[in-house]
Amino acid sequence: MEKNKVPRNNAPGCFGYPLSIFFIVINEFCERFSYYGMRAVLVLYFKFFLSWDDNLATAIYHTFVALCYLTPILGALIADSWLGKFMTIVSLSIVYTVGQAVLSIGSINDLMDGNRDGVPDDVKIPIAFSMIGLLLIALGTGGIKPCVAAFGGDQFEDHQEKQRSRFFSIFYLAINAGSLISTIITPILREVECGIHTRQKCYPLAFGIPAILMALALLVFMAGSTMYKKVKPQGNIMVQVAQCITFAVRNRFRHRSKQYPKREHWLDWAREKYDKRLIVQTKMVLKVLFLYIPLPMFWALFDQQGSRWTLQATTMDGDFGPVQIQPDQMQTVNPILIVIMVPVVDAVIYPLIQKCRINFTPLRKMTVGMLLAALAFVVAAVIQIQIDKTLPVFPAAGQTQIKVINLGNQNASIHFNSDGKIENLSPLASTIHLSYDTTKLNSHGINITYGNETxxxxxxxxxxxxYTVEITNRAGIQAILLVDGLTEKPEEGNNEIRFINNLNSAINITMDKVGFPDVLYLSATNYTPFQRGQKDITVSTDLHDCTNKSLAFGYGSAYTIIVNGCDDSGLQVAYVEDIQANTFSMAWQIPQYFLITCAEVVFSVTGLSFSYSQAPANMKSVLQAGWLLTVAVGNIIVLIIAGASRLNKQWEEYVLFAGLLLAVTVIFAIMAYFYTYVDPIEIEAQLDEEERKKSEKEKEAYENGVGPVSQTQL
Incomplete structure (x- = not known):
């Protein structure tokens, strides 16, 4: 072999790239599809399937995300110190796949019937399966996170730096493609109705497809096994850094007496055991990690796209003309905007700023990103205030709400003795839901007047x-009390519909292929959920079958439909709106998504680039672990604030998060102002020069017969 010839990898190649990387890219696409697809519907699964309230659903969601960003440290330790990257990816991908399968099985509505300790098993088992599945997923996805990209980089030779750089671009594209496609598809799968005994939203399918994609990711990765260049574990630099820091702290406190001279930096107390290179490199890393301290607050806001913002979308109108958007599909706005914004910012915005001779340093970019995230939550608060204006007011403690419907053929007057107020109603008209003191209502009656009779x-x-009170005068004045049972907005965009029979005989009602039992005169069906759009209503009496189209229902409404006639002239019905449909469009969320995406571009992308530029080459993994840790801590902050906050309005919580991030941004800006940028390459070159001189001095001393030179002599 020629002396200067670079050894080449004998593995098969394609277009100048090792063929093995295509297996890795496909693996990453499938894995990201699996993770983001599952995560897109997760908070709605908690809320609508497990019937948890918004705060509990948010807390468990962010606990899961935090675990996903804590476990990469464990994965890096296993890969670098024990199994190596390949076996770590394979082993934890198996754990990951099992977790996805367990979560999918736990979401089957008909998993088991019966009761135990007064709690239905069909509640206990899904919760147990879900928690086990999420723990396994967090271990799997977090454990392989630091390994896959690095394993792909290992496949290239030293002379393939250009191909390696392009690989990471393709790798990042695979991540975003998997995220975008799955966030569109899994909410659609969730909307499918499935079940053995009872029909409901198909979470088993929404979780099952990601589980299949994860299994496929594992199979594809293993298929390329014989082509991979597998680097043996060589010890984890994070462990060495931790040991160096620990020894320096212990040594400093061990030598607290004045007889020991002070050292320039507290890490210099590790010189007795560790070489100068490791100490200097650790100093550079700690300098960057110190800047990381305020960063979790950014992630506390950013990751609420999948929790609070998705829950906000459930109270909005998803009608985009011919396209109907599900609340969890709004999360696709972020990856779509990322694909657009990254090249625009790099090719247009930054050059324009540079032409204006503004020194837009990386830390200043990150500061702007934090401000944009705070502004996004201010916008979310404004949107929430507007949404709250459209939401119904439900009875508070000590209150009861009553709606009166006049089913008679004359005008009627209703006098609530509890407050003296008189309501006048024409035939088939109704009041709104009126709030009264429950104690007064129970101690006073209602006066109902038709003409001269009361x-x-x-x-x-x-x-x-x-409650709804039906009144009529067809066979003397009558009043019937109906329990509505609607004390919250209909969920998942459904419309709650019930029928009242105002005919003199029993009738049979069918709407959208859903049949109701025979409905007697002045009786009402239970509220039944229906999706948006027009429905076919069929009413059958002893003499006639009548069919007509319903109103076009929107999102989140409730209606009482009064059947007032079915004869040769057709079906006559009247509609009473019990709860108004969502009227505030999900399109109003786009500005807050735009702002948070701009924040991500200038904060996240810049932050990673800055961190890598300020650390030695062999310390990149330490900063990667630190960066991921800020994401985990950010989600823990959400848990703390959501649990400790006693704010009654969601917009108030948005303002609280925006205010906290604004305060943290000021602190970060001050820290950034005093930060001095370094050039790790130059510092390491100085270290190399010092080591060269040291080696020459030792060699000279040895040749002169002096012997080894001590550290103090040098």
Missing amino acids: IKQAFTYTDKER
Whole structure:
């Protein structure tokens, strides 16, 4: 072999790239599809399938995300110190796949029937399976996170730096492609109705497809096994850094007496055991890690796209003309904007700023990113205030709400003795839901007047409940109390529909292929959920079958449909709106997504680039672990604030997060102002020069017969 010839990898290649990297890229696409697809519907699964409230759903969601960003440290330790990258990826991918499968199985509605300790098994088992599945997923996805990209980089030879750089661009594209496609598809899969005994949203399918993709990712990765260049584990630099820091601290406190001279830096107390190169490199890393301290607050806001912002979208209108958007699909705005914004910012925005002779340093970019994230939450708060104006007011403690519907053929007057207020109603008209003190309602009756005839009717009411009172005069004045049972906005964009029979005989009702039992005169069906759009209503009496189209229902409404006629002239119905449909469009969330995406571009991309530029080559993994740790801590902050906050309005919580990030941004800006940029290459070159001189001095001393030179002599 020629002396200067670079050894080449004998593995098969394609277009100048090792063929093995294509298996790695496909693996990453499938894995990211699996992770982001599952995560897109996760908070809605907690809320609508497990029936957790918004705060608990948010807390568990962010606990899971935090674990996903804590476990990379464990994965890096296993890969570098024990199994190597290849076996770590394979082993933890198996754990990952099992976790996805367990989560999918746990979401099967008909998993088991029966009761145990007063709690239905069909509640216990999904929760247990879900928690086990999420723990395994967090271990799997976090464990392989630091390994896959590095393993791909290992496949290239030293002379293939250009191909390696392009590989990382392709790798990042695979991540975003998997994220974008899965965030579009899995909410659609969730909307499919499935079940053995009972029909409901198909979370088993929404979780099952990502599970299949994860299994496929594992198979594809293993298929390229014989082509991979596998680097044996050589010890983890994070362990060496931790040991160096620990020894320096212990040594400093061991020698606290004044007889020991002070040292320039506290890490210099590790010189007795560790060489100068490691100490200097650790100083550079700690300098960057110190700047990381304020960063978790950014991630505390950023990762709420999948929790609070998705829950916000459930109270909005997803009608985009011919396209209907699900709440969890709004998360696709972020990856779409990322693909657009990254090249625009790099090719247009930054050059324009440079032409204006503004010194837009990396730390200043990150500061701007934090400000943009805070502004995004201010916008989210403004949007939430507007949404709250459209939401119904439900009875508070000590209150009862009553709606009165006039089913008679004359005008009627209703007098609530509890407050003296009189309501006048024409035929088939209704009041809104009126709020009353429950105690007063139970101690006073209602006076109902048709013409010159008046009756007084008393009912018993329950606190914090909604009721409908039907009144009629067709066979004398009558009043019937219906328990609505609607004390919250219909969820998942459904519309709650019930029917009241105002005919003199029993009828059979079918709407959208959903049949109701025979409905007697003045009786009402239970509320039943229906999706948006027009429905076919069919009413059958002893003499006629009548069919008509319903109203076009929107998102989140509730209606009482009064069947008032079915004869040769067709079906006559009247609609009473019990809860208004969502009227605030999800399109109003786009500005806050735009701002948070701009924040991500100038904060996240810049932060990683800055961190890598300020650390020695062999310390990149330490900073990667530190960066991921800031994401985990950010999600823990959400847990703490969501749990400790006693704010009643969601917009108030958004303002709180924006205010906290603004305060942290000021602190970060001050830290950045005093930061001095370094050139690790130059510092390491100086270290190399010092080591060269030291080696020459030792060699000279040896040749002169002096013997080894001590550290103090040097």
